Amino acid sequence: MKKIVLLFSCCLSVFQAICQNAAPPAIIPEPVQMIQNAGVFSLPPNITISAPGQASIKNGLEILQQRLTVATGYKVLFGNQAAAATIKLELNKTADAAIGNEGYHLNVTTSSITISANQPAGLFYGIQTLMQLFPPAIESKSVINNMKWQIPCVTITDYPRFGWRGLMFDVSRHFFSKKDVEDFIDQMARYKYNLFHWHLTDDEGWRIEIKSYPNLTIKGAWSVAKQGYFGTFSTPLPDEPKTNGGFYTQQDIKEVIQYAKDRFVNILPEIDVPGHSMAAIASYPDLSCTSGADNYEVISGESFMDWSHGAPPIALKDNTLCPANEKVYVFLDKVMTEIAALFPFEYIHVGGDECPKNFWEKSDAIKALMQKEGLTTMEQVQSYFEKRLEKIVESKGKKFMGWDEILEGGLAPNAAVMSWRGEKGGIEAAKLKHDVVMSPTTYAYVDYMQGDEIIEPHIYATLRLKKAYEFEPIPAGVDPKYIKGGQANLWSEQLFNVRHMQYMLWPRAFAIAECVWSPKEKKDWNHFTTKVEDQFKRYDIEQVKYAPSMYDPIFTAKNNNGQLQIELATEIDGLDIYYSFDNSFPDNFYPKYTAALTPPKDAVMMKVITYRGDKPIGRMIAMPIDVMQKRAGLKK
Ligand code: ACM
Numbered sequence: 084m085k086k087i088v089l090l091f092s093c094c095l096s097v098f099q100a101i102c103q104n105a106a107p108p109a110i111i112p113e114p115v116q117m118i119q120n121a122g123v124f125s126l127p128p129n130i131t132i133s134a135p136g137q138a139s140i141k142n143g144l145e146i147l148q149q150r151l152t153v154a155t156g157y158k159v160l161f162g163n164q165a166a167a168a169t170i171k172l173e174l175n176k177t178a179d180a181a182i183g184n185e186g187y188h189l190n191v192t193t194s195s196i197t198i199s200a201n202q203p204a205g206l207f208y209g210i211q212t213l214m215q216l217f218p219p220a221i222e223s224k225s226v227i228n229n230m231k232w233q234i235p236c237v238t239i240t241d242y243p244r245f246g247w248r249g250l251m252f253d254v255s256r257h258f259f260s261k262k263d264v265e266d267f268i269d270q271m272a273r274y275k276y277n278l279f280h281w282h283l284t285d286d287e288g289w290r291i292e293i294k295s296y297p298n299l300t301i302k303g304a305w306s307v308a309k310q311g312y313f314g315t316f317s318t319p320l321p322d323e324p325k326t327n328g329g330f331y332t333q334q335d336i337k338e339v340i341q342y343a344k345d346r347f348v349n350i351l352p353e354i355d356v357p358g359h360s361m362a363a364i365a366s367y368p369d370l371s372c373t374s375g376a377d378n379y380e381v382i383s384g385e386s387f388m389d390w391s392h393g394a395p396p397i398a399l400k401d402n403t404l405c406p407a408n409e410k411v412y413v414f415l416d417k418v419m420t421e422i423a424a425l426f427p428f429e430y431i432h433v434g435g436d437e438c439p440k441n442f443w444e445k446s447d448a449i450k451a452l453m454q455k456e457g458l459t460t461m462e463q464v465q466s467y468f469e470k471r472l473e474k475i476v477e478s479k480g481k482k483f484m485g486w487d488e489i490l491e492g493g494l495a496p497n498a499a500v501m502s503w504r505g506e507k508g509g510i511e512a513a514k515l516k517h518d519v520v521m522s523p524t525t526y527a528y529v530d531y532m533q534g535d536e537i538i539e540p541h542i543y544a545t546l547r548l549k550k551a552y553e554f555e556p557i558p559a560g561v562d563p564k565y566i567k568g569g570q571a572n573l574w575s576e577q578l579f580n581v582r583h584m585q586y587m588l589w590p591r592a593f594a595i596a597e598c599v600w601s602p603k604e605k606k607d608w609n610h611f612t613t614k615v616e617d618q619f620k621r622y623d624i625e626q627v628k629y630a631p632s633m634y635d636p637i638f639t640a641k642n643n644n645g646q647l648q649i650e651l652a653t654e655i656d657g658l659d660i661y662y663s664f665d666n667s668f669p670d671n672f673y674p675k676y677t678a679a680l681t682p683p684k685d686a687v688m689m690k691v692i693t694y695r696g697d698k699p700i701g702r703m704i705a706m707p708i709d710v711m712q713k714r715a716g717l718k719k
Contacts, residue, residue: 186242
């Protein structure tokens with residue numbers, strides 16, 4: 084009997100090894116080169132790690148230690164004796180030109196793991212890849228007993244496609260604590276993002292302590308708490324308490340910068356001017372061209388812009404700094420002095436987007452400025468402002484970056500452009516030989532809905548995972564040397580809490596990570612989706628929220644000679660869709676979708692759900708027939 088058990092367990096181990104070798108490791112972002120070799124490495128209960136003494140890798144080692152011990156219950160010992168170490172981290176004595184400053188080699192054999200790199204950043208990224216080789220259970224926050232902590236033997240060579248791999252987080256529309264921001268940075272670093280764009284100011288809150296202008300955070304960081312659909316809230320009443328919001332002290336900022344640095348993440352601060360400045364104006368009304376500004380308050384999510392004519396919007400309250408007011412440049416000089424002293428990153432982002440011009444058009448001060456400077460359009464007025472601001476930023480030893488509106492009316496001489504309104508601004512700036520970061524709404528706006536609006540929290544636009552995965556940062560016909568990289572942007576109008584922030588970010592930020600790190604030819608949608616599912620398993624264990632929207636069907640409503648026709652599709656392969664028109668909840672005993680459907684004459688609701696095999700995987704979606712009729716143009 085013992086022999087049979089032994090034989091069975093031997094067969095099982097061989098089978099496990101074969102299985103582990105069979106599926107390619109699920110690494111996001113996909114490495115440049117990965118060769119899977121025979122065999123597995125088994126983590127021993129006493130792990131020894133040899134590592135170089137550099138202070139800059141200390142934090143990476145702490146992360147590695149923590150991530151290798153929490154779930155396993157194993158122990159880690161550090162030393163610099165490579166010969167006997169289980170995991171060897173090595174800095175190359177002679178630089179390997181192929182992998183640059185952020186690349187690494189990772190070699191897993193049956194007896195040891197070696198990560199080598201030219202720089203500590205490369206070792207850090209090698210550690211991130213290594214962790215993804217372990218089974219998802221490694222993410223457990225408590226010890227899992229009786230688990231074999233095995234990883235496949237692999238030889239990986241890896242380095243990034245772009246030096247700028249960014250994620251933007253808007254902490255103005257809704258404030259997120261220092262801890263939330265650090266968690267965000269922690270999570271992004273795992274996918275080898277290296278740039279955290281911190282949108283610190285907007286109409287709804289000024290979030291950074293500026294010692295020379297204390298009202299910015301005494302008044303400008305606070306609004307009235309509301310819930311519902313941001314942008315349509317009722318105008319706050321005078322007696323409603325302004326207890327919603329918050330800000331980061333300069334000490335907080337320094338700590339977050341260090342936290343990010345330990346994870347090889349730079350922080351790009353954004354001070355969004357001259358539009359999006361209501362929090363600043365409410366704090367210092369003198370910064371406005373408009374006399375009634377003394378009564379302005381920080382916006383609490385009420386509507387105060389008219390977008391019905393397109394961009395730029397018509398402001399119902401003047402949320403702009405006044406380009407004709409010298410006090411504005413004194414203000415900006417002082418703010419930039421403090422920002423430049425805090426943030427070590429070479430760029431400061433100054434916004435420049437969506438600046439309404441209707442109050443400027445009425446302002447005598449602006450008219451006088453135009454005459455004096457020979458400006459003929461409002462775009463030139465903004466350009467005048469941007470050029471002066473560029474000089475201020477540069478006088479602090481920093482480079483100037485703004486959203487693509489800064490091109491209008493003439494780009495400041497050395498400005499870098501962040502292209503968000505599609506690729507057009509990026510193409511134009513690169514043709515003018517300016518540096519560009521691509522973050523087009525078309526692929527990289529992760530605040531947009533990621534599935535059908537019948538089920539997703541409503542935003543005015545949609546960006547599915549598949550589309551995000553198509554992001555190509557170098558637009559056709561552009562000299563790649565001007566494209567610094569790409570980033571995804573997470574605006575927070577509709578983000579009321581951390582869980583929903585995570586829901587919006589993942590999995591689309593996996594997609595963008597791969598678009599900015601991996602070689603273009605390595606991208607493979609079907610393989611990517613299997614890797615996303617592996618990350619989902621990790622997130623389930625770690626309790627990080629993600630959107631399951633890729634499992635839900637895509638509805639297309641068509642007008643077929645006056646009759647509604649409904650087409651269903653799935654974003655990922657291998658799913659079946661079941662449906663009902665009788666209001667009951669479909670399962671895999673219901674009709675399976677195979678071809679376009681015409682709803683029965685009196686049906687009011689279509690319900691659908693996706694399955695993989697005999698397991699439900701998508702969410703139950705109830706789609707009213709009249710919504711489909713409206714989408715098909717059959718009903719108003
Ligand atoms: C932007 O999305 N307004 C830059």
